Structure formats: structure tokens, C-alpha cells
Amino acid sequence: MDATDAKEQRHRTFAMWVKAHTADLLRYASARVKEKAVAEDLVQLTFVAAWETMDRFAGDSSPRTWLFAILKHKLADHYRRVYREGTPVSGIDLSNDEEPGRYFTTNGHWDGTHAPAEAAAFDDEDQHERLDRALRHCLDALPPHWRSAVEMKYLMNKDSAKIQETLGLSETNYWQQLHRAKLKLRACIQSRLNERSH
Amino acid sequence: MAATSSHGTHCRKATELIEVREFRALHWRERVGLWMHLRICSACRAYQKQSRMIDRWLERRANEGPTIQSEALETRIIDGIPPLS
Numbered sequence: 001m002d003a004t005d006a007k008e009q010r011h012r013t014f015a016m017w018v019k020a021h022t023a024d025l026l027r028y029a030s031a032r033v034k035e036k037a038v039a040e041d042l043v044q045l046t047f048v049a050a051w052e053t054m055d056r057f058a059g060d061s062s063p064r065t066w067l068f069a070i071l072k073h074k075l076a077d078h079y080r081r082v083y084r085e086g087t088p089v090s091g092i093d094l095s096n097d098e099e100p101g102r103y104f105t106t107n108g109h110w111d112g113t114h115a116p117a118e119a120a121a122f123d124d125e126d127q128h129e130r131l132d133r134a135l136r137h138c139l140d141a142l143p144p145h146w147r148s149a150v151e152m153k154y155l156m157n158k159d160s161a162k163i164q165e166t167l168g169l170s171e172t173n174y175w176q177q178l179h180r181a182k183l184k185l186r187a188c189i190q191s192r193l194n195e196r197s198h
Numbered sequence: 199m200a201a202t203s204s205h206g207t208h209c210r211k212a213t214e215l216i217e218v219r220e221f222r223a224l225h226w227r228e229r230v231g232l233w234m235h236l237r238i239c240s241a242c243r244a245y246q247k248q249s250r251m252i253d254r255w256l257e258r259r260a261n262e263g264p265t266i267q268s269e270a271l272e273t274r275i276i277d278g279i280p281p282l283s
Contacts, residue, residue, distance in 0.1 A: 011282055018275050023268040030266065031259050040271050047275045108208030115209075116244035135255055153220070154256055160221045175221070179214045186248050 014051055017063050022047075024064075025071050032075060032151055034140045042078060046071045075155055076166055079148035083167050086145025103183050114187065130193065138188035146181040153178065207231035212242045216249055 025046060029039035049070050050057075057066055103114040110116075139147060152163045164174050207215075207228075212235045215228055224232065236243050 007282060011279075014279065015276055018272050022272045022275065023266050026268050026271060027266045043271060044275055044278065048278065051279050104208075104210040108210035110209045110241045115241035116248055118240055118244040132255075135252065135259075150256070158221055175214065175218050179217045182217055182249055182252070183213065185252060186245065189252070190248070 010054065014047075014054065017050065017067065018047060021064055021067050025067060028068070029071060029075065032155075033078065034144070034147070038078070042071065042074045045074050049074075072155055076152070079152055079155070080166050080168075083145045083148040086143060086148075103187065116186065117190065127193070131189070134189045134192040137192060138185050141188060142181060142184060146177060146184070149174065149177040150181045150185070207235040209235075209239060209242055212236065212239065213245050213249075216242075216246050220253070 022043060025043045026039060029042045030036060033039050033042070046067060050067060057063070061069075103111060105111050139150075142150070149167070152167065156162045156166070160171060160174065164171055167174065169177075212232055215224060215232045218224070219232075236246065
């Protein structure tokens with residue numbers, strides 16, 4: 001009888017967590033992966049893990065904090081997988097060595113039209129919404145493994161060592177990836193903003 | 199305008215250092231090189247400003263915003279766990 005009560009209680013608690021936190025977890029995940037279906041899967045995986053380990057959840061943090069911690073693990077797993085798929089040879093990105101060359105001359109100077117324009121209204125308050133859309137668009141437009149490199153920076157609070165371990169690449173390689181990704185992201189945003197204002 | 203400082207920090211290197219600085223302190227040579235370069239290169243100053251703005255946006259995003267429809271997913275999750283036999 002007690003066992004059944006405990007089981008029922010467990011189900012009730014779990015259902016409560018699902019009702020209370022799914023929307024927020026989904027919003028968090030949706031902003032960080034391109035496909036909505038992937039975001040939903042990550043949230044579902046989070047709850048599967050929560051269900052399996054909920055007896056060990058001691059309650060010294062809030063369920064919300066705990067669930068977000070699990071989701072972040074799932075996101076890290078996802079980025080690692082995507083990163084490895086984009087870089088078949090030991091985490092090194094062979095396909096995109098030409099990328100910085102697109103923005104710089106062989107001397108390392110900005111190549112004419114690619115130079116960042118000071119006037120680009122990146123921080124104009126009126127442009128806030130347009131900028132928001134441009135950022136979302138450009139983030140989704142990044143090659144998936146580059147996006148993984150960018151997302152890891154924030155997911156792991158700029159812990160370089162942990163990021164390298166997760167993605168399986170050297171410090172220098174990681175910074176190179178991030179540099180490339182940032183160059184592309186910035187250029188994309190600037191061109192989106194210019195496009196719309198003319 | 200693109201430019202090279204006397205220490206030879208060029209735009210490609212400067213923009214890389216701007217990203218690296220987020221993770222570790224720069225060596226004094228790097229710091230001086232970057233500083234001198236930024237003084238004379240408006241394009242890299244613009245890059246730095248925009249790069250930081252992107253960082254801030256990435257850190258802040260989705261902490262607010264409209265509620266997402268999640269009822270279908272909630273049902274799917276609850277249906278996915280073992281029933282109370």
C-alpha cells in the first residue's frame with residue numbers, strides 16, 4: 001500500500017514538474033538550436049533523465065535549477081555530436097581553412113568591402129527588434145558545427161578547458177573556430193541590417 | 199581603414215585576439231600590439247564593438263520573451279514515462 005502511494009506521489013510530482021517547467025525549458029532550448037523538433041527532443045530527453053534519477057534528487061536545489069542543469073548537459077551532448085559530424089578528422093575543421101581569407105587580404109588587412117563599418121547600427125535602440133531578428137537568422141545560418149563552437153562558449157561559461165575536452169580539440173583550434181564563426185556571424189548581421197535599411 | 203601597427207599586429211590577428219581575450223589574459227606583447235592597432239584601425243574598433251554586442255545578445259537571449267506553446271510536448275513527455283501499472 002505504501003509502495004503504491006510512493007509511486008503515485010512520484011508520478012504526481014513528475015507531472016507537476018512537466019507542467020511547471022516545460023515551456024521555459026523549451027524556450028531556452030529553442031533559442032539555442034536551429035530546429036524546433038531538436039529542441040523538443042532535448043527537453044523530452046531532459047525529463048526522461050529527470051524521471052530516472054528523481055529519487056536521487058535531494059532537493060537542495062530547486063527542481064527548476066536541477067532540470068536546467070540536465071538540459072544543459074543534453075545541449076552539450078548535442079553540440080559535441082554536431083561538432084564531430086562537421087569535423088570528421090579528430091575535431092579539426094579541414095573544410096573551412098579559406099574562411100578568414102574571405103575577409104582579409106594575404107597581409108592580414110581587412111579586404112575592402114568586408115571591413116566592419118562603424119556606422120552599422122548594432123547598438124541602436126530603435127534597431128533592437130531588427131537586430132534581434134538578424135542575429136537569430138544569422139545564428140541559424142552558420143554551419144552547424146561552427147554554431148556548436150559558439151554556443152559552447154556560453155553554455156560552459158567560457159571555460160576553455162572544458163569546452164576543448166567536450167569538443168575534442170586543442171585550445172588554438174577552438175579559438176580559431178570561434179574566430180571564424182564570429183567573423184561570419186558579424187558579416188552576416190551587418191549585411192542583413194544594410195539590406196533592410198535600403 | 200585597415201592598418202598595421204609597428205609591432206606588426208594586423209587586422210586578422212587583432213580580431214583573433216579580441217576573441218581570445220574572452221578566455222584568457224593576453225600576454226603583454228599581445229596587449230600592446232592590440233592596443234596600438236586599435237588606435238589606428240577604425241574597422242577593427244568597429245569589429246570589437248560589434249563582437250561584444252553579439253556576445254551580450256548571446257548571453258542574454260531567451261531569458262524573457264513570449265510564452266511557447268508546449269502542451270503537446272508536455273503530454274508527450276508524461277505519456278512517455280512508465281504508467282502506474
